[in-house]
Amino acid sequence: MSFVEYSDFIQDGDVAIVYLSHDNMMPVKVQQGAQTQTRYGVIRHSTDLIGKRYGSKVTCSKGGWVHVLHPTPELWTVTLPHRTQILYTTDIATITMMLDLKPGSVVCESGTGSGSLSHAILRTIAPTGHLHTVEFHQKRAEAVAEEFKEHRVDHLVTVRNQDVCKDGFGVAGVADAVFLDIPSPWEAVRHAKTAMKKHGGRVCSFSPCIEQVQKTCEALADHGFEEINTLEILLRVHDVRTVSLPLPDFGSDAPSEKQPDSSEKLPAPKHTAATIKTTTPPREIPGHTGYLTFATKPRT
Amino acid sequence: MADNGDEEYRIKEGDYVVLKRGDIYKAVQIQTRKKVIFEKQWFFLDNAVGHLYSTTFEIVSGGTLQPQARKSTDSSSDAKEAGTDNRNILDDGKSQKLTRDDIETLKEQGLKGQEIIQQLIDNSSTFRDKTEYAQDKYIKKKKKKYENTVTILKPSCRILAMMYHGREPGKICHLRYDTLSQMLTLANIHAGSKVLVFETCAGLVLGSVMDRMGGYGSVIQMYPGGGPVRAGVESFGFPAHFHNMLHDFPICHVNALLAGTLDTTAKDISSSDSKQSDVAAEEEQTQPEAKQQDSPEEQSMETNTGTDDGQDQEKEEKERRKEAKAQEKKVKLEEKRKKLAAAAALLEGRNADGLVIASRFHPCPVLMSLLKFLSPSRPFVVYSQYKEPLIECYTKLREQGGTVNLRLTDTWLRHYQVLPNRTHPVLLMSGGGGYLLSGTTIATDRSKPPGPQRVEEPAPKRPKLTDAVV
Known part of the structure; x- marks a missing residue:
């Protein structure tokens, strides 16, 4: 590992990036015998990191898992x-x-x-x-x-x-x-x-x-x-979302035969919605x- | 002149350079007695040879270049006389006493830009009533029109990206220079790595990647159609050894390579390339006959006889010439085959360090298949002029797994005018520079189907209306 050269496997003395989620990462100094606490439990360097491939999934002590990434300046x-x-x-x-x-x-x-x-x-x-x-x-x-x-x-x-x-x-x-x-x-x-x-x-x-x-x-x-x-x-980030846009019911175009009576059962209203993939901006950005x-x- | 160690900064014949005037750039090669047209003016670059890069030249009669003396600190109107506001200035078109013809005559008399501007000022009845700021602006505007200078620059990624964006944005899929800069950084392009590039941006993206790798490592251009298009790479003027790191591989063989059925020993492997015309490169490529042959030798025989049969009616003479040509072609094909085999060998390890995509093709299938060539824990970045195809890529990647850190972004870029008491954003700004999807690969567990990952996208909210009714 070096910040100017990739390697494939994690070694003792490396700095690795533990990826928990896109807004939760942390750098870890890999050391034989050392441990790192995460919200998913403990990572044991000797068994969980050293010798593993960068990019591997590591299962922590509480059963949750993280990915260990090769460091980059970014x-x-x-x-x-x-x-x-x-x-x-x-x-x-x-x-x-x-x-x-x-x-x-x-x-x-x-x-x-x-x-x-x-x-x-x-x-x-x-x-x-x-x-x-x-x-x-x-x-x-x-x-x-x-x-x-x-x-x-x-x-x-x-x-x-x-x-x-x-x-x-x-x-x-x-x-x-x-x-x-x-x-x-x-x-x-x-x-x-x-x-x-x-x-x-x-x-x-x-x-x-x-x-x-x-x-x-x-x-x-x-x-x-x-x-x-x-x-x-x-930088403008676009968060990809699936959104559902309800379509209003305009009623039937058939002539209404009688005054709608509240006591009578109405035909089940069709509540349809359009589902689209779109992006939304974050609420606040720098x-x-x-x-x-x-x-x-x-x-x- | 006797400066030692200056040689690399001197303009030589054959160099690729960039001409500059104001914000206008043009990439050309220095060739003797070659007429160059720049900003509606033609001239020869012969005289530039031997001068230092970044020298500004004046274009004199006959289209020859004359190095400009170091400018004597903007000696504009010495008589500092200025108005306070524009209340007395009327736009009646009568303020300038010189007519179009007068100016033309001045030009023919060989007056320099600076002198013409002075004449314009002297003959303007309103110049002295203008505010100091307005005077500056007036001079600047006239300078742009009448000064016929050109600066010769050494090309760089920055200059070429700005040039393409300014001159021919269509050729580079409207990729704005700052977006390109994001791509190079997000993909962690650096010396010594192995990078895959798929682009239809005239070679600008490929050249930029090569520039950032400084000749160390390897770049594999994955190209669509009959042959790689990379005119823009030339404009960078790379030293010869840079081209040793450049490989190319046709995208039409990717499926075969991934399936392990690509036979680089087959003689006909690049038959499609040999048929290419200039247009072919721009055309969609149909899946070629890359099927496994029992014996590649036989296959090539077959194709030969096949063409012979088809040409039966033609004259024999033509036939013979054709054969000689075919022989020549064969040698070329053999070379191509070797190159293809080398590129295939680089890809086969599936251990590339980076992937950069910027094309007019739908990015989704390109990304999905090329990602397979990356090592785990390596960055990739996809450019598209449009957002929707990147949303599709994002969705596919989330379903499929194998990547983290996915981000769909674009950048907002604004230039400023900075002048004493007149600082403000430049009035016009780019409306958009295209979109990027970036991410990092992770090791995939090949034994298990990639289950749903921790969902970063919240589940779509059910519309309230439905909630109320059901």
């Missing part, structure tokens, strides 16, 4: 321990494409936060790229570095515990792409430029507030960035995550 995003607000897959997918990421890309990122985006970047730039990620919170930087090790992607990433606005990314002239998710991205624009390759590259800034976007765009333009473009993307501002650094 599953990690929905199961990871939150230490900060995180980026979700919809934004991550857009960022990945708009930054032109691919195997071999060198990327700078700040802040690292809980590492949701970092894992997705690492998956895409492996096996020859590198991620330089900067996090000013020491405990968070340490925690994420530990996770990278557990997920066997630590050879692809350098975690730096510093303030990107003051100290930059710790590298110069190496990055194909820079990603900023910090409170004042405009203060880091010059560092982004320094970190990037001479021949140019792409930059992205994620900000929840439009005032931040305004300042960032100005800073980007001042530093000679081109093709500055701000967008917003939202209506705003953040604005994504992209720009191109020209050759300098």
Whole structure:
């Protein structure tokens, strides 16, 4: 198991995703002799997990069952321990494409936060790229570095515990792409430029507030960035449902012979309904995550 | 110029590049003395060779390109004079003193776009009364019309996806670029994996998958009809070794492969391919004669004599030429057979790591049969321009089992104009970018029929009316 390479069987030391339902999953560190509690009972790692195929059904002690999935950055995003607000897959997918990421890309990122985006970047730039990620919170930087090790992607990433606005990314002239998710991205624009390759590259800034976007765009333009473009993307989930729509009874078109009398028995009313497969939107959805501002650094 | 390590960033003859002006893109190949038409202008790309990518060129007389000097920070109207509002501006069509003919004359005199715009401003009676913002807008609009520059870019998945979506959405089943980005992420496309792709998006989806795999691993294009269509893959300008990871397999042999009756030693296996015309690729394929033959050798003999008989009335000369051609074809067929066998071998293990479907075909049968080639615990994603067929896929998968994490989604995308005091969403936005069904495979217990899983969809509520009556 690694976040950048599939394996077929669960091994001691892997991180596996236990799937209970589509909105209930959890990551499990597989360890010989260890146990994990779920709502369906206990999972015994030695007998239930190790040596089993990823994707297998595992019966828990109370008779309920779960599926054990191979970790992916997307599953990690929905199961990871939150230490900060995180980026979700919809934004991550857009960022990945708009930054032109691919195997071999060198990327700078700040802040690292809980590492949701970092894992997705690492998956895409492996096996020859590198991620330089900067996090000013020491405990968070340490925690994420530990996770990278557990997920066997630590050879692809350098975690730096510093303030990107003051100290930059710790590298110069190496990055194909820079990603900023910090409170004042405009203060880091010059560092982004320094970190990037001479021949140019792409930059992205994620900000929840439009005032931040305004300042960032100005800073980007001042530093000679081109093709500055701000967008917003939202995910819309369609829940598939079978619904039954009753059809009203319009009565018979035969002439009525006598006044309907309440005491007399009525012909059994035909209550028919049409059953259709359709989708319904969830009652509430995240209506705003953040604005994504992209720009191109020209050759300098 | 003497910059070392710049070679990979220089435009070379034969390169696939993307031309850009404003938001308009066009993918072309650099060929000498080849006329290119872009935005109603024609020119030659010869002069671009040797220059760096992302260089902006001016199109000068005779259709030659001239690298543009680094732009001298938008030197628009120096005389900053502006009105406060538009109360005195009348749309009487008289504000511009220059006529159409005047402008044409200016153009013929060889004035550059910037100079023409300055002339327009000088001859506009209302320009100075416009607000500063309106002036900006005016200049921007005129720039778009009169500046004849073109930027040459190195292609990327982002640029090509935006290009196709802007120029020829019909060719890519109206797949919006952000939807494509979701697909690549949801399918966990990465280097070193084995991915199945079924698409009728001109090769854009296939190319994007290959781009994300960086030449590591294998991609198997499952194609409908006579041959794989992937013109769009060329536009990515991949290095030659990328094509080593690309395999293809005709969808019409999937049933045989799944049933274990596909015989890749049969000589006639791709006879349908040899008959293909350009149109054939676009046509529905009838189940070919892939039935088991006792001896493949005999079979090929039979087909040969069969065609001979049919051609009996034809001239002998023609016959001989045909035979020579047939020989040539045979060699080609043999090559094709080998390729097919290789692709079949990749599929037979049923251990693919990902599945991406984006086509104009009904996704349901495609998904149902191709899912069988995936390992358990692997993601798949299906695109459709329409929601209903994906509802059907969803329903089928729930009945059948073998998948978890099913989700039917689409994305909403909005661009913003960000300017000091004038920030707002762009007035026009895409109405829809198509729908996605994504999920993860799980191990199926083959001994037992897949019983009903924990139901995630609540049972349909009975209509209240019925409740009251019964």
